[in-house]
Amino acid sequence: MQHCLILGGGLSGKAAERLAVSLGFSAAVLSDSPGLDADAAVAPADLVVTSPGVKPLTSPLWQAAMRRAARGECEFLSELEFGFRHWPGRVLAVTGTNGKTTTTELTAALLSAAGVDARPAGNIGYPLSDLAADLREGKLSAEALPVVEVSSFQLERCDTFAPYAAALLNLESDHIDRYAGGFGEYAAVKRRIFDRVAPENRVYGLSMDSPSPRRVTLCGEALMVDGDEVLIDLGDTALSAPHNRENLAAAVELCLRVLPAEAVLSPEFRLAVRTFHPGRHRLEAVHEAAGVRFVNDSKATNPASTVAALRSTPGMVVLLLGGLDKGMDFSPIAPFADRIRFAVLYGECRSKIAAALPPSVPTADCGMDFALAVGTAREHARSGDTVLLSPACASMDMFRDYKERGDRFTEYVRNGAEP
Structure with a gap:
C-alpha cells in the first residue's frame, strides 16, 4: 500500500487526505512543529502532497520533502496537481494577482446558465481533490466541469496540470515574501498555468498584452463578442467598475472555449451576466x-x-x-x-x-x-x-x-x- 503524507491540515490538506484514502493509500496529515525531525517524518512517504499554505522558504517539512524528491525517493506534488491527476475530464483555470475569485464564480455562473454542470473549485474554498473524491464516491457526474481558482502557491509543485483553457488576469506585487527571486519569480510561477494549455486557449486579462486576438473586447460601455456582436451594456450590470470589466471579459473568453458563440449570445446567458453580483467583502x-x-x-x-x-x-x-x-x-x-x-x-x-x-x-x-x-x-x-x-x-x-x-x-x- 502506498503511503501518502500530506503537509498542512487546512481545507486543501483535508481534501488531499480524503482523496488519498479513496484511492486506497494510507494517509497521514502533518504540520511543522518545534522539535519535529522533518527528514524522519517524510522518510516513509511514497507520495508527499503539500497544501498551498506551507511556505517553501521556512517549512522544514517542505524542504525535507524537496530533498527526498530530488533523490528520486518520493513524488512531491501540490494538492492541485494531486486532484488534477485524478480528475478524468476537462478543467478551466483562473489565476492572477487580483480578481481570481470573482472571475471563477462568474465563469461558473455563466456556464451554469448555459446548461453546463460547472463547479467552482480550488483556491475559492472547495479543493479540486474534493471534487475528485466526490466523483470517485458517486456524488458527482463525470460531466461536471471544474472552474478552478489557482494561486501561485498551488502551481509550485505541478508537473502535469493541464487545464483545457486558462486565464491569467493580471500580475501585481503580492506574496513577495514567499519568493527568494522576488516579483520575477512570483510572475514566472503564475505564468506556469499556461505550460500545457494550447495557445488559442490562453486568455490574458485586458490589462495585459495578449499574443492571440481577443474574442471579447470593450467598445465604450458595450462588451463585444467576436468584434461585432454586443453581448451587454455594462451599465446594466453590477460589473461596470474597471476591475470587474476585466473579470467579466476573461470569464466570457473562457466560456467561449467550451460554448458556441450563439450560446454566449443567448438571452439566458445575457440574463446571467446582468444578474450576477460579486461576493461579499469586495467593495x-x-x-x-x-x-x-x-x-x-x-x-x-x-x-x-x-x-x-x-x-x-x-x-x-x-x-x-x-x-x-x-x-x-x-x-x-x-x-x-x-x-x-x-x-x-x-x-x-x-x-x-x-x-x-x-x-x-x-x-x-x-x-x-x-x-x-x-x-x-x-x-x-x-x-x-x-x-x-x-x-x-x-x-x-x-x-x-x-x-x-x-x-x-x-x-x-x-x-x-x-x-
Whole structure:
C-alpha cells in the first residue's frame, strides 16, 4: 500500500487526505512543529502532497520533502496537481494577482446558465481533490466541469496540470515574501498555468498584452463578442467598475472555449451576466450614516486591489490600511493622495505603509486595535465621503482571514464603534 503524507491540515490538506484514502493509500496529515525531525517524518512517504499554505522558504517539512524528491525517493506534488491527476475530464483555470475569485464564480455562473454542470473549485474554498473524491464516491457526474481558482502557491509543485483553457488576469506585487527571486519569480510561477494549455486557449486579462486576438473586447460601455456582436451594456450590470470589466471579459473568453458563440449570445446567458453580483467583502456597501458611506473591501489584500477600489470609489475617501506584510510595494497608493482625506493605519505593517504615503495625507496610527481604527475613520469622515476598508494587506496578523476582518468592520460601523 502506498503511503501518502500530506503537509498542512487546512481545507486543501483535508481534501488531499480524503482523496488519498479513496484511492486506497494510507494517509497521514502533518504540520511543522518545534522539535519535529522533518527528514524522519517524510522518510516513509511514497507520495508527499503539500497544501498551498506551507511556505517553501521556512517549512522544514517542505524542504525535507524537496530533498527526498530530488533523490528520486518520493513524488512531491501540490494538492492541485494531486486532484488534477485524478480528475478524468476537462478543467478551466483562473489565476492572477487580483480578481481570481470573482472571475471563477462568474465563469461558473455563466456556464451554469448555459446548461453546463460547472463547479467552482480550488483556491475559492472547495479543493479540486474534493471534487475528485466526490466523483470517485458517486456524488458527482463525470460531466461536471471544474472552474478552478489557482494561486501561485498551488502551481509550485505541478508537473502535469493541464487545464483545457486558462486565464491569467493580471500580475501585481503580492506574496513577495514567499519568493527568494522576488516579483520575477512570483510572475514566472503564475505564468506556469499556461505550460500545457494550447495557445488559442490562453486568455490574458485586458490589462495585459495578449499574443492571440481577443474574442471579447470593450467598445465604450458595450462588451463585444467576436468584434461585432454586443453581448451587454455594462451599465446594466453590477460589473461596470474597471476591475470587474476585466473579470467579466476573461470569464466570457473562457466560456467561449467550451460554448458556441450563439450560446454566449443567448438571452439566458445575457440574463446571467446582468444578474450576477460579486461576493461579499469586495467593495461591499455595508452602511450609510450622516451622509457617509461605509464600504467593506476586505478582500483587497495587496496594493493593486486597493488602487482598483480607489478608482471605483467616487469622491473623497477615509481609507483604512494595514495588516500582514507580504513584502509588497505600497507606493502605487501614493498617486491617489488627493482623494484620501485621511488614512487610518493599523496592523503589523502600518509603519511601512505610512512611509509610502506622501506627507500631504494625514494619518493616524491605531496600533493593533481595529475597533479604534474603525472609530477613528468614522470620526474623520465628512458628509459625502466614503469610509473604505481596503487594507492592501493580508489579515492574519489580527484575524483568521479577510472574511473575519470584513465582518468585524461591518459590525463596528453598524454598531457605532467609537475611537
